[in-house]
Amino acid sequence: xxxxxxxxxxxxxxxxxxxxxxxxxxxxxxxxxxxxxxxxxxxxxxxxxxxxxxxxxxxxxxxxxxxxxxxxxxxxxxxxxxxxxxxxxxxxxxxxxxxxxxxxxxxxxxxxxxxxxxxxxxxxxxxxxxxxxxxxxxxxxxxxxxxxxxxxxxxxxxxxxxxxxxxxxxxxxxxxxxxxxxxxxxxxxxxxxxxxxxxxxxxxxxxxxxxxxxxxxxxxxxxxxxxxxxxxxxxxxxxxxxxxxxxxxxxxxxxxxxxxxxxxxxxxxxxxxxxxxxxxxxxxxxxxxxxxxxxxxxxxxxxxxxxxxxxx
Numbered sequence: 343x344x345x346x347x348x349x350x351x352x353x354x355x356x357x358x359x360x361x362x363x364x365x366x367x368x369x370x371x372x373x374x375x376x377x378x379x380x381x382x383x384x385x386x387x388x389x390x391x392x393x394x395x396x397x398x399x400x401x402x403x404x405x406x407x408x409x410x411x412x413x414x415x416x417x418x419x420x421x422x423x424x425x426x427x428x429x430x431x432x433x434x435x436x437x438x439x440x441x442x443x444x445x446x447x448x449x450x451x452x453x454x455x456x457x458x459x460x461x462x463x464x465x466x467x468x469x470x471x472x473x474x475x476x477x478x479x480x481x482x483x484x485x486x487x488x489x490x491x492x493x494x495x496x497x498x499x500x501x502x503x504x505x506x507x508x509x510x511x512x513x514x515x516x517x518x519x520x521x522x523x524x525x526x527x528x529x530x531x532x533x534x535x536x537x538x539x540x541x542x543x544x545x546x547x548x549x550x551x552x553x554x555x556x557x558x559x560x561x562x563x564x565x566x567x568x569x570x571x572x573x574x575x576x577x578x579x580x581x582x583x584x585x586x587x588x589x590x591x592x593x594x595x596x597x598x599x600x601x602x603x604x605x606x607x608x609x610x611x612x613x614x615x616x617x618x619x620x621x622x623x624x625x626x627x628x629x630x631x632x633x634x635x636x637x638x639x640x641x642x643x644x645x646x647x648x649x650x651x652x653x654x
Contacts, residue, residue, distance in 0.1 A: 363563060363634040368591070383408045429475045431547055432526040435467060437535035438484030438509050438518065443644045452486040453642065454535035455493065458651055463642060464490065464535055468500055474543050476531065477502050482518040484509040513612070516619035519601070520609040527603065532616075534597035538651070540637040541598060549633050550600040556628035557605060557620055560598035560635050565591050593632070596639055 362371070383406050441453030448456070454464040468479060479502050483490050487508055497504030507521045515534065529550055531543055541560060550558040567586050574582040599616060608622050624630045642648050 359636050360634045363636065364632075368563065368565075427475055428477055429544060429547070430478070431476060431528045432478045432480055432530040433471050433476045433543075434480045434482065434519070434530055434532045435464065435535050436482050436515050436518070436532065437464060437490055438482045438487065438512065439535070440485045440512075441536075444642075444648060447648070450486070452483075452489055455486075455489055456642070456648065458538075458642075462493070463538065464494070465500070466538055467533060467535070468494070468497075468502060468504075470538075471531070471533070471543060472500065472502050476543065479504045480507060480522070481505075481535075482507045482509060482513075482521075484512055511613075514615040514618075515597075516616045517609065517612060517614045519606055519619075520611045522606065525603045525606055529600050529602050532599040532601060534641070536642040537597040537639070538642070539596070539598065539635070539639040541596075541635055541639070542637075543598075546598070546633050547600055550631075553631055554629060555600070555631045556602045557623045557630045558600040559616075559620060559630070559632050560596040561593045561632045562596045562635055562639055563591065564594045593634075596635055597641060598635075600633075 435454075437452065437454040439453060441448035441456075444453055444456070454467075455462040457463075458466060464481075471479070479497060481490060481494070481504060483506055487506070491506055494500065494504050507518055509518050509521070513521070519532075529547060531547060546558070546560060569586060571586060572584040573580060574584065595617065605619075605623050605628065608626060609619065620630050640647065640651055642651060
């Protein structure tokens, strides 16, 4: 919703932003070309039943509410009118790593069980997916796996169903998928056990389905910045100044994926990481795509990441 001084100009959707990122725009680019002018709105005179009717008839997930002067007085989400639907998709959380870059914290504690705001990282992940309607969770364990299983058990106390895959030896971020005894019927969501994000996982799965993808990888646009102001010179003369320029822009793997069940048969029971699994899928002429994210995202990979998140 674009509303300077509360006067509605237009709207921008998540889909608009993701498509723009894929076209090469950044989060600092102007939004003028993305704004949808004259969007559908609900008025202050409408009751909830009427709002629901119009939003359903136009397949809207959200709608601004305006007064007679087109000032924004509210904002309505479709999920306000309907209970969040339960997703049948299984969520697989990869929690078997050693967390070597976080030692000595991880000498006696698996990385996904390190605490943030008083709760284990893994608990934050489980609570997030549960709040989004996902109730079937499969956790892969190896290093100090009993710590995880003893804490979460079957998931009943957390409002979900939890089962486990134990790796007798490290299998990488994809290899443990070959150990699944009962392959799910629907595409399954995979989340690394050290990733915290506000991604709408349902939207990610819908995106995967809409594009008939076999494997979808959530990606984040990362900019490496020079922390100092740069002075451009010619001889001893100052030509220009550039404040903290971007040195390099990259697309990075966000550690969140959607995979079709049929791709599992491409795996052998050996160690393999997810990027290499995507290469195998692609080599077999299967469709692999990216889902660009603009939501908050953090990976707890080292001391700096962990300390930064704890402070925030």
